Amino acid sequence: MPIPSPFHSRTSKLCTSLRWKDWAGYHAVCSYRTCHEPEYFAFRHAAGLIDVTPLFKYEVYGPDAAALLAQITVRDITKLGVGRVTYLCWCDDDGKVVDDGTVSRLEEDYFRVTAAEPSLSWFERMARGYQVTIEDSTQRWGALALQGPNSRDILKQVSDADMDGLGFFRVVRAQLDGVEVFISRTGYTGDLGYEIWVDTSAGSTGSADSGTTAERVYDALTEAGRNFGLLPAGLDAMDVTRIEAGFIMNGVDYFSAHHCLTEMRKSSPYELGLGWTVKLDRGPFVGQTALAREKRAGSARLFVGLDVAWTDLEQVFAGYGLPPEISSAAWRDGRPVYDRDGRWIGQATSGAWSPTLKKNLALAQLEASFATPGESVEIELTAEYRRHRVTATVIKPPFFNPPRKRA
């Protein structure tokens, strides 16, 4: 049975829809009201606050911490400066992705890794012979993502951090309403946004009725957000934003190499659009040989974005006398993709209607020869219980990339 997160006393009061699901063993809100759309628009136009505690977290410290992370991930972590965060993936010996996440360098010899799946035993197996300690800190850190154009203004009200100085993918230690936290300029929405990490083992620093450290942080952010359009947001809203941002999801857009029965199901970083995270030209790391080979020979499949032609879609539904029926929620049941002659060339793994772009979007893996932006392919569409194919145009994600994300 899932367990409550450290913010549960707050989120459960707000979640009047009672729409919850299990996220990595935690109770997680799908949407606070029956409809997730206001939460989506809060992410894009004001700010949304989402509990991301269920992310797996690992503290890696010791003199060899950087060397270990450089060895087990595709990035040269030794080059990552203190106070910086990087996004990356890690592979098995065959160069197939095991998981993706972020690594923060909090001190010279102290890192924090986030992951979608439990990774302690994998990291520990790799760490033999290194002078490092790896701690599974998943339960220790309560995590909140505060995302949206007003997120910076909200944090300015309640934290002592230099928010204007905190650049994209930076992390800083700060006080938030008297509670010690880490604030990182990271997130999963492709917008201006931050994640706040609060140590729940630190205990309450104030009086009994001000609650735990996690509750205090939640309350302070909620109060400060009152004048900035802040809404508590759930996973449904975030799912739409992450597709607009072109971010893949473990277990949806790819499967960890550790869970695949067949080779076909596994993916390399290149096949997932994560080639830019792979630094080949350096000392040995897990998967290097295989990745170098794939880089030379080229990948069989490539990750793309699809823009499903609206007029085609309208026509299909019009054939049944219906207006286009598309869900406002993101979908994650895969759909086959074909070339113009009807030959199967790959799959769209998730997608969503983008209320901002007024486009029907999908993330897909296609045969490499179809992965050029502008290429026209066909995607399966079910209308009135019958299968159809409609045109989709290949585009390079992100679909939505506002300047404020980095500004």
Add this chain to the structure above:
Amino acid sequence: MTPAQRGGRYDAVVIGGGHNGLVCAAYLAKAGRKVLVLERRHVLGGAAVTEELHPGFQFSVCSYVVSLFRPSIIRDLELAKHGMEIIPLETAFAPRIDDRGLCRWSDPGRTRHEISRFSARDAEIYPEFSLSMTKMAQLVRNIIDSPAPDPTSWNPAELFRLLRLGKELQRGGAESVGMNLKLLTMSAVDFLDRWFESDVLKAVMSVSGIIGTFLGVRSPGTAYVLLHHYMGEIDGAFRSWGYSKGGTGGISLACARAAESFGAEIRTGAGVERVRIKNGRATGIVLANGDEIEAKTVISSCDPRLTFFGLVGRDHLDGDFVEQIERYKLRGSSGKVNLAVDRLPRFHGREGTDFLRGDIAIAPSIDYLERAYDQAKYGEFSERPYLNVVIPSIMDPSVAPPGQHVISMFVQYAPYDIKEGPENWPSKRQAFGDTVVDTLAEYCPGLKESILYRQVLTPWDLEQEFGLSEGNIFQGELSLEQLLFQRPAAGWARYRTPIKNLWICGSGTHPGGGLMGAPGQLAALSMLGSRMT
């Protein structure tokens, strides 16, 4: 380098930098035409404009909600990339003085609970009504996404379009055809009477039938206007009533940036005096400062009266056409009052802000609305008018300082033709503003004490300042006799005019007013289709 610097004359000069003019310009520029947009005021946007009239408060001065803006335009012109952000409205609240009123939510279950407080039967029928309206809105939506068919033409393409329209009308079966005919001819109240029994619900629903017209909720023909507005309320992907982030001017600015990205040139503070006409052809324009600009095509986004009588001149037009334009009904019937307030208004029996994340209608009963119209008929503004109120700063805090708010009120009836004569509106402006504030204050005690700044716009101001003849916000009533192939005049609904090389693209053309961009888009596509030089 701007096209002007490259030398040579413009392919097209667009008069008016409102949203339709800018959309039209963007499409033409995207197709490679050399385009210049001229705006008389110092800011772009026309009636879709944001101005900071009080420090820290961004007012959507005229048009205050985005209705029906065509998604195809957002895609074609990549408006999201150019900064277009629309925040959908979530609620429709009808307060009452002595109880908690009626709030309709985007959550159908919650709406049903609210309506059943007034009538359990109505609550049950409400979704059926929505389904029925959706069916018809589907049909109308097809109409607004294409130019009006020409019933007088024997051109096979036109005949085909008419046939298609007929087929669509029939598709829903006899019931739907019947419903369409009813809609076209009935009053909003009669139409709603066939569905609902609760006066509270009917009153608030009927107001969609009168917005921007000089008609009452019991006047025939208002049922159609109701449908026209209903299209914006279709749920899901089509949900399109919303605020433009930062104010309505954001829509215009996004269109302007898109137009510029395609190479269009835009000038503000450049009022056009008249269209230059030689041998029945437009050859360019003359600016208010006397400068002349040559163009192969001139496009006016102004309303038909201003275009033909102001910029062209009657002597260039034949008598029949002049008469049609003279008969074209403008008859402005509404004003705007915008407030900056230092706190949120409070309503009887409701806490928090959930119910304010949309519009607020002061329309407590059908009789109230009809009485408001009665006064207007005899040349007075309503003592207790219908108000459509929004507080955009709740969902978009960027338009007001933290904790403070902007209240935008659409006010009907404020007839252009008051009995003292429209030119006497300025002397009644403050009395009109007081009436509006008094009306809202009946529902929100303490409102008056919270006001930091007040802007009052009468129909006279809308005409003088924004060039909307008779202050009509839609550049002409959306009544049936001046829609489709009769907008603005029979035979001239396809954006052409009797003056060769002069086109029109404003809300006074098909498919009409509202912030939808369709006239500008369809005019541009028609021009490009006709291989405008």
